[in-house]
Amino acid sequence: MTGKIFVETLRRNWRIMLYWGIGMGLYGVMITVAVLDDKSLQQIMQVIETMPSFIIQGFMGGADIEFMSSADGYFAIKFFSMALLIYSLYAVTAGLAVTANDEDAGIMDVFLSMPVPRWAVMLERALAFAVMMIGVLALTYLGVLIGSMFVPQVSYDLVHIGVTFANIYPSMIFVLSMTVLFGVLFRRRSVALGVTAAVVAGSYFLDFVASGAPDSFLGTLGYLSYFRFNDGVRVMQFGLEPLNIGLLVAVAVLLLALALWRFQKRDIGL
Amino acid sequence: MNEPVLQTEALSKHYGGGKKPVLALDQLSLTADRGEIFGFLGPNGAGKTTTIKLLLDLIRPDSGHARLFGLDVNQHSVEIRRRVGYLPGELALWNGQTAAHVIAYFGKLRGGLDARFVGELQQRLEFDPGKKIREYSSGNKRKLGLILALMHKPELLILDEPTSGLDPLVQQTFLQLMREARAAGQTVFLSSHMLSEVQAICDRVGILRAGKLEEVKRVSDLMNQDYRVVTLRLREPASNGLFSSLPSVTGLEVNGHQATFRLQGDFNPLLDALRGVYIEDIGVAEPSLEDIFLTYYGDHPTNGVVPTAQKQLRQEVAS
Numbered sequence: 001m002t003g004k005i006f007v008e009t010l011r012r013n014w015r016i017m018l019y020w021g022i023g024m025g026l027y028g029v030m031i032t033v034a035v036l037d038d039k040s041l042q043q044i045m046q047v048i049e050t051m052p053s054f055i056i057q058g059f060m061g062g063a064d065i066e067f068m069s070s071a072d073g074y075f076a077i078k079f080f081s082m083a084l085l086i087y088s089l090y091a092v093t094a095g096l097a098v099t100a101n102d103e104d105a106g107i108m109d110v111f112l113s114m115p116v117p118r119w120a121v122m123l124e125r126a127l128a129f130a131v132m133m134i135g136v137l138a139l140t141y142l143g144v145l146i147g148s149m150f151v152p153q154v155s156y157d158l159v160h161i162g163v164t165f166a167n168i169y170p171s172m173i174f175v176l177s178m179t180v181l182f183g184v185l186f187r188r189r190s191v192a193l194g195v196t197a198a199v200v201a202g203s204y205f206l207d208f209v210a211s212g213a214p215d216s217f218l219g220t221l222g223y224l225s226y227f228r229f230n231d232g233v234r235v236m237q238f239g240l241e242p243l244n245i246g247l248l249v250a251v252a253v254l255l256l257a258l259a260l261w262r263f264q265k266r267d268i269g270l
Numbered sequence: 271m272n273e274p275v276l277q278t279e280a281l282s283k284h285y286g287g288g289k290k291p292v293l294a295l296d297q298l299s300l301t302a303d304r305g306e307i308f309g310f311l312g313p314n315g316a317g318k319t320t321t322i323k324l325l326l327d328l329i330r331p332d333s334g335h336a337r338l339f340g341l342d343v344n345q346h347s348v349e350i351r352r353r354v355g356y357l358p359g360e361l362a363l364w365n366g367q368t369a370a371h372v373i374a375y376f377g378k379l380r381g382g383l384d385a386r387f388v389g390e391l392q393q394r395l396e397f398d399p400g401k402k403i404r405e406y407s408s409g410n411k412r413k414l415g416l417i418l419a420l421m422h423k424p425e426l427l428i429l430d431e432p433t434s435g436l437d438p439l440v441q442q443t444f445l446q447l448m449r450e451a452r453a454a455g456q457t458v459f460l461s462s463h464m465l466s467e468v469q470a471i472c473d474r475v476g477i478l479r480a481g482k483l484e485e486v487k488r489v490s491d492l493m494n495q496d497y498r499v500v501t502l503r504l505r506e507p508a509s510n511g512l513f514s515s516l517p518s519v520t521g522l523e524v525n526g527h528q529a530t531f532r533l534q535g536d537f538n539p540l541l542d543a544l545r546g547v548y549i550e551d552i553g554v555a556e557p558s559l560e561d562i563f564l565t566y567y568g569d570h571p572t573n574g575v576v577p578t579a580q581k582q583l584r585q586e587v588a589s
Contacts, residue, residue, distance in 0.1 A: 004378050012364075106362035110418070113326055113356035114379040115348050267329035270285065
């Protein structure tokens with residue numbers, strides 16, 4: 001590994017990272033300033049309490065109503081319950097850019113005539129996107145910090161919010177690795193995209209439904225969804241869950257290792 | 271004894287698994303030596319690009335071996351690619367990047383560039399590297415591909431249809447660059463169906479058909495065939511029957527008063543058969559590489575006729 005592919009990948013994709021970061025940052029600002037005072041929060045909670053319990057469970061997971069009526073709880077439910085789904089889209093586009101896009105366009109043939117090992121191409125690009133994911137999360141967090149300055153009357157726990165942003169990262173890495181693997185297995189960009197999108201959407205739906213019935217078989221089935229291991233609302237209230245993080249990172253590493261092995265072995269550009 | 275720069279041994283490759291795999295390359299064994307320009311001829315689908323991809327370790331053989339510089343292409347892939355320049359049949363690159371950036375990036379991956387030499391190549395090929403890839407015509411993309419293949423002065427050039435899409439002037443520049451490469455001791459392995467370019471620069475050619483190597487010969491030996499191309503213009507309309515008794519006549523084409531065919535051996539049997547026929551004009555020509563090439567794919571008496579392949583080849587040759 002020389003780092004040249006890593007640097008080139010950063011150079012070519014930092015603008016997209018910036019757009020994603022700014023977009024999500026503005027979303028963060030919007031959510032942050034939406035809470036004006038405690039009275040508004042109480043009103044929102046009264047609305048939430050009228051909802052069926054399985055919907056409340058689906059959005060709030062293990063968090064309690066008291067937490068939900070705080071500014072942090074409100075932010076958690078408004079932002080973090082959807083955030084991973086949106087960040088997953090970025091991770092999918094990044095994963096496709098590791099090998100699938102170039103192979104589908106016929107560029108990989110020329111690129112692999114350079115004196116670089118196949119594994120280095122994949123690893124350096126994946127690492128560059130992993131770094132850019134930190135950038136997207138950091139820019140979003142910056143948006144939240146800026147937003148919080150507009151509402152000094154609301155007391156956000158910005159450290160907890162920061163920790164919850166960090167908690168999203170292992171899941172993004174997982175989606176990145178999964179997409180890279182699908183890109184290598186299916187060769188065609190469109191097929192890899194379709195399969196990955198189905199897994200992401202299916203996981204989100206499964207987690208939402210399973211959270212509404214935690215004691216049933218469906219609840220157990222929910223553990224098949226990576227969203228289950230990234231409960232932003234719980235993390236906001238109780239802190240990081242190292243077991244979940246470790247599990248996501250371990251699976252992500254395993255998927256990337258599989259992708260590396262397969263890419264090293266198989267024919268290119270058929 | 272010098273080891274061949276390029277060597278394949280019984281190299282075979284199928285595409286597509288399942289019930290009906292397609293045999294793309296069948297037991298290919300050939301060599302190319304240092305300082306040689308080796309032409310790899312064949313119609314589309316003959317296995318030329320498959321061979322090139324196997325040599326570059328982009329795809330893996332089902333059986334057999336390929337060695338470049340004496341090294342196995344799979345086990346020493348990176349080391350080999352450092353010493354090889356490659357031009358694919360269709361060059362695809364990142365559309366949003368400029369050619370100058372791509373050249374610089376590939377140069378970095380190769381561990382540095384001789385900027386003066388790159389500038390010289392750009393000048394000789396009349397290439398402006400300042401545009402984005404999407405803005406280039408196919409001919410200009412081809413020029414960029416040639417620059418990328420040549421810029422690090424590789425010991426071996428592997429070029430897939432190198433002059434396809436180039437205008438005649440640039441084709442001449444390309445031929446000159448290949449001659450200079452040979453003079454500098456570089457080896458060139460090029461696939462082509464542009465027979466004029468093969469005839470102009472290649473030392474040896476390998477003729478590939480349906481994945482099988484039909485023949486490897488020096489171009490000079492191939493040109494020195496024991497037949498001539500004869501064209502007769504007759505006063506009366508020509509007919510196939512006039513030549514039917516002559517086994518030395520093959521590839522007969524009758525068009526009104528004109529008959530063109532290949533004649534093997536002496537002229538006397540032909541003159542005997544034409545006794546009493548009024549001949550207005552006789553043309554006798556040495557066979558061009560194109561004629562010879564067609565004998566391998568078309569109506570060669572010993573290899574059978576594959577009508578669609580022959581037709582396709584004639585179209586390619588004509589183009």
